[in-house]
């Protein structure tokens with residue numbers, strides 16, 4: 260993972276632990292009731308892909324264990340990992356693009372209900388993503404995959420050369436020369452692997468996205484309601500299709516790109532289709548980026564416009580993330596695909612303990628606050644979820660107090676200790692296993708390995724009933740915690 264050049268080392272700080280009186284008056288532990296959204300308190304586990312579904316996208320016993328363990332910590336809400344809405348193979352990512360996935364998803368709902376004693380609301384994150392290919396072998400790409408055009412002949416000053424000679428001339432040049440010969444997309448396909456983009460209007464299926472996506476999301480959401488989920492989170496964040504529509508890099512000329520008003524149109528139409536397809540009390544919110552954290556990304560004014568548009572349309576919550584884009588991702592090795600969390604914007608998404616002077620904790624809070632303020636000034640009280648490096652009562656409570664957010668999301672801290680919110684709430688804060696923000700878990704995610712936390716995955720490995728990783732070396736869920 261990319262790290263800020265300052266390389267300042269930060270240590271997570273549990274802060275002060277609230278006493279009984281502070282716990283009783285804490286906003287963090289107070290109920291939230293806003294429109295359709297009712298939560299027992301302000302604690303929230305954001306989506307985390309654990310790479311535990313089958314190759315066909317079905318729920319497995321390991322998926323059930325993962326969510327069951329989070330549910331034992333009784334957060335007010337859990338968002339199930341990014342789940343594919345199309346009926347197409349996508350490796351061991353959960354899928355919801357067909358009724359055959361319903362049985363497994365119903366079991367997932369049941370496990371969370373049982374393990375949380377019915378106290379945790381369960382949402383599922385709905386995702387669409389575009390095709391991405393692995394970085395090709397250079398010679399194979401230039402010899403076979405690249406379509407040779409007259410533009411290449413002109414750039415090489417070989418106007419009448421036949422195709423084979425043009426290919427050989429390219430192979431003989433180094434990459435910096437080739438950058439002058441290939442167009443930007445071809446050069447990207449050569450050096451990073453081909454990646455579809457929402458701007459690819461020459462491709463029928465990309466041009467048609469605004470026509471097909473509302474129904475695909477609506478059908479998936481309707482399935483989520485049938486499986487018993489309390490709601491859905493529309494994934495409009497990071498490197499995926501809907502975030503690319505919102506992005507300032509969206510240059511589509513069909514009324515769905517260019518200005519902020521046009522870029523928010525499809526996300527809005529998707530939301531409206533979803534809303535129509537689900538029961539009246541079903542929760543529909545979205546996760547989007549407070550900042551893309553890339554050069555030429557959306558401005559904070561753009562994002563405030565998106566947020567107020569979603570609030571006006573009636574979304575039940577707005578969850579804010581940061582970065583995680585392909586645009587600045589590291590060049591993958593030959594045979595590997597680019598990964599959107601490897602560049603500076605990836606750092607902003609899951610900031611690691613080696614950081615700059617701002618540090619990895621709460622980096623998204625200032626932008627989140629500005630966006631929530633814009634939503635409130637526009638007259639809407641839609642709840643806002645903050646996330647990014649939050650691991651202490653003090654930071655959480657301050658963010659709730661000063662108008663930054665209404666709900667506190669903690670992904671890695673909850674992976675490190677699924678009981679941490681509960682420990683704080685019940686006066687057992689000194690038992691909290693604090694996340695070290697080393698991103699061992701994120702490394703596993705990047706390699707599509709079953710995600711665990713380094714603080715507990717080798718602990719009590721031989722306890723009866725412990726389910727282990729495929730290589731048998733790691734336990735797949737955190738050891739249980741019983742208050743003394």
Ligand SMILES: Cc1cc2nc3c(=O)[nH]c(=O)nc-3n(C[C@H](O)[C@H](O)[C@H](O)COP(=O)(O)O)c2cc1C
Nearest residue numbers: 305306307308340341609646647648669670671704
């Ligand atoms: C292993 C892992 C998987 C993740 N998967 C998702 C995902 O499916 N959808 C999503 O919106 N964010 C995902 N994230 C990002 C987190 O939800 C969260 O925004 C990020 O980790 C920053 O919050 P934190 O500092 O509390 O961990 C993932 C993070 C990790 C560590």
Ligand code: SF4
Nearest residue numbers: 694695698700712713
């Ligand atoms: S592996 Fe555990 S301690 Fe390390 S960043 Fe992930 S959750 Fe935190």
